[in-house]
Amino acid sequence: NLDFTALACTCMHPNTQTTQMDQRQLLLNAISLNSNFSAVYAGLGFVTAADETVQLHDGRVLDKRQLLAEAIHCDPDYFLPYQYLCTILGEDVVQLRDGRELDRKQLCVEVIRCDADNLNSYGILGCLLAAGETVQLHDGRVLDERQLYVEAVHAFDCCSRAYNSLAVALPVGETVRLQDGRALGKKQLHLEAIRCEPKDGEAYVILGGMLGAGETVQLFDGRVLDNKQLLVEAIRYESDSFYAYIRLGDALATSETVKLHDGRVMDKRQLYVEAIRCDPEWGGAYYDLGDEVTCLEEQVPLHDGRALDKRQLFVEAIRHDPDLAVAYRSLAELLDDDEDEKVQLPDGRELGWGLLQWEALRCDPDCGEAYCELAWGLSEDAGVKVRLPDGRVLDCAQMFVEAIRCRPDYSEAFLGLAKVLTDAKTVQLHDGRVLDKKQLYVEAIRCKSKDADVYSMLANLLAPGETVQMHDGRVLDQQQLRDHVALQKAAEKRRTAFLALANWLRPDESVTMGDGQTLSLKQVMDVAFAFSGQCSTRLANEHYFGGMRATLAGAGPDYLKNIAVSSLRKGLQPGETMRLPDGTVVEGEAAAAAAADGDKGKEEASSANKRARIDDDDVAVEAAED
Numbered sequence: 001n002l003d004f005t006a007l008a009c010t011c012m013h014p015n016t017q018t019t020q021m022d023q024r025q026l027l028l029n030a031i032s033l034n035s036n037f038s039a040v041y042a043g044l045g046f047v048t049a050a051d052e053t054v055q056l057h058d059g060r061v062l063d064k065r066q067l068l069a070e071a072i073h074c075d076p077d078y079f080l081p082y083q084y085l086c087t088i089l090g091e092d093v094v095q096l097r098d099g100r101e102l103d104r105k106q107l108c109v110e111v112i113r114c115d116a117d118n119l120n121s122y123g124i125l126g127c128l129l130a131a132g133e134t135v136q137l138h139d140g141r142v143l144d145e146r147q148l149y150v151e152a153v154h155a156f157d158c159c160s161r162a163y164n165s166l167a168v169a170l171p172v173g174e175t176v177r178l179q180d181g182r183a184l185g186k187k188q189l190h191l192e193a194i195r196c197e198p199k200d201g202e203a204y205v206i207l208g209g210m211l212g213a214g215e216t217v218q219l220f221d222g223r224v225l226d227n228k229q230l231l232v233e234a235i236r237y238e239s240d241s242f243y244a245y246i247r248l249g250d251a252l253a254t255s256e257t258v259k260l261h262d263g264r265v266m267d268k269r270q271l272y273v274e275a276i277r278c279d280p281e282w283g284g285a286y287y288d289l290g291d292e293v294t295c296l297e298e299q300v301p302l303h304d305g306r307a308l309d310k311r312q313l314f315v316e317a318i319r320h321d322p323d324l325a326v327a328y329r330s331l332a333e334l335l336d337d338d339e340d341e342k343v344q345l346p347d348g349r350e351l352g353w354g355l356l357q358w359e360a361l362r363c364d365p366d367c368g369e370a371y372c373e374l375a376w377g378l379s380e381d382a383g384v385k386v387r388l389p390d391g392r393v394l395d396c397a398q399m400f401v402e403a404i405r406c407r408p409d410y411s412e413a414f415l416g417l418a419k420v421l422t423d424a425k426t427v428q429l430h431d432g433r434v435l436d437k438k439q440l441y442v443e444a445i446r447c448k449s450k451d452a453d454v455y456s457m458l459a460n461l462l463a464p465g466e467t468v469q470m471h472d473g474r475v476l477d478q479q480q481l482r483d484h485v486a487l488q489k490a491a492e493k494r495r496t497a498f499l500a501l502a503n504w505l506r507p508d509e510s511v512t513m514g515d516g517q518t519l520s521l522k523q524v525m526d527v528a529f530a531f532s533g534q535c536s537t538r539l540a541n542e543h544y545f546g547g548m549r550a551t552l553a554g555a556g557p558d559y560l561k562n563i564a565v566s567s568l569r570k571g572l573q574p575g576e577t578m579r580l581p582d583g584t585v586v587e588g589e590a591a592a593a594a595a596a597d598g599d600k601g602k603e604e605a606s607s608a609n610k611r612a613r614i615d616d617d618d619v620a621v622e623a624a625e626d
Contacts, residue, residue, distance in 0.1 A: 032057040038075035073097035079114035113138040122152035160197035201238030236261040242278035277303040283321025319346035325364035332356035362389035368406030375399035405430040411448035446471040452488030497571025498528035504560040514577035
């Protein structure tokens with residue numbers, strides 16, 4: 001029987017040409033010679049398919065599970081049949097010959113009893129435990145998920161999977177002490193995984209996702225890699241890892257490219273397209289790709305032959321992830337200028353702006369933007385309430401309060417709440433603070449300190465001689481607030497002027513300031529966005545500027561230049577000059593007067609527009625009765 005077993009095991013080697021039937025027959029012959037040989041039953045159970053049965057020489061007909069149970073009956077201390085059963089068992093249990101019914105966790109415990117150094121069972125058992133759950137081993141030890149992974153590392157120090165699993169189970173900022181005395185954090189554990197297996201793509205992906213921009217890590221081979229380089233390494237070893245492409249795309253700026261080990265040079269969009277190729281069912285990849293499309297009419301070709309525009313990409317994201325709140329929000333933003341337009345979702349529903357915001361709240365009850373947008377839509381009619389997906393019925397002010405709960409630094413929510421609050425009233429926030437109208441404007445300025453309109457609104461509330469204290473400690477009166485508005489308006493004009501200039505300049509052109517300083521296109525955009533704090537790289541994208549130039553091409557060759565010159569005259573300081581690439585010298589005009597009060601008519605028109613769309617979508621369900 002030993003000879004038959006040895007020959008059968010040889011036949012399992014992938015280099016042999018022996019068929020599976022030959023293996024099965026050899027094992028059956030071995031059982032006929034010794035019906036109590038555990039390893040033979042285990043081998044026969046291994047080669048038998050899940051839906052097959054085998055007839056033994058004594059007439060018994062056994063399926064895969066019964067064969068492995070028979071192996072355990074012959075030798076209860078043989079780990080292999082327990083391990084085989086653990087791999088094929090689902091959520092149910094298996095009954096052994098001794099009457100015990102074991103689930104996967106209990107089978108793993110039995111494997112460890114038979115083989116205390118079996119790292120696979122420690123790892124599988126760790127994966128099966130819920131957060132905070134423990135398991136008792138036969139030696140009396142009670143271990144949680146993290147401790148089981150520590151045992152796996154101890155059983156085999158060069159198992160990358162054990163280090164990765166332990167790192168995933170470890171919270172950020174914590175360390176775990178291994179049995180050799182080392183105390184390692186998440187990054188160090190993933191580095192250990194790479195040391196054990198330099199081609200472990202998973203470790204590179206997770207480690208790359210942990211590093212911030214500009215942060216690096218040194219590998220055991222001496223290489224120092226940043227997050228992008230780690231993700232490139234991950235793709236090198238796992239070319240179909242959708243998560244690696246997603247992470248690398250997230251790490252790139254819009255106009256940035258990266259070279260992969262196979263020679264391909266890819267930008268942000270192309271990486272998201274690759275992620276969709278690797279996993280066409282991942283909704284987040286469609287959303288990320290749609291978020292990168294700047295022109296609504298542009299279609300992005302995918303590997304399966306489809307070409308989708310921005311809206312279609314967001315709809316596709318919802319098809320594969322119906323609970324992706326940000327996709328509903330983004331679709332609503334695309335409809336923001338059309339109160340009658342609706343979009344058809346994959347389930348056939350046609351939703352307008354209001355119901356898309358409502359769906360976002362269904363998916364994410366903490367979506368502050370959706371609360372705020374719905375509240376702004378109702379801000380002209382304080383008597384209307386909205387029934388939310390969770391059953392609550394809230395009015396406009398309550399939804400602004402919810403938006404602040406979700407995003408305590410959301411300027412628009414404080415601004416909206418101040419707008420609907422009467423001068424004499426106060427409102428209580430979820431953190432317990434009770435604020436009046438002025439304090440709400442101060443909070444809005446704290447969140448968005450460069451918004452000139454908020455300073456103007458706050459100034460209008462102050463009486464002559466009255467002051468207000470800002471979060472940075474400044475105490476300002478009405479005139480000082482209005483002086484600040486004038487400065488902010490001037491800065492905004494300068495931003496607009498440099499942005500118009502950037503749209504006219506070619507990539508190889510530059511301008512010269514009156515003091516002799518030369519500014520490239522990139523430096524012009526940096527000046528433009530220094531005021532708003534936005535990222536100039538996104539608007540530097542050739543698709544954005546190329547599309548705008550193409551749109552305005554019919555207006556004449558000097559159209560863009562004339563806009564730039566006109567904007568620069570208003571945006572440059574009085575007496576400040578700039579020489580353009582064609583030799584034109586532009587000089588700043590006299591300082592503009594202090595900015596007027598905020599454009600209230602425009603704000604009210606926008607709110608009324610959103611209010612009308614909510615009514616059209618039947619989101620408003622009842623009126624206040626008091």
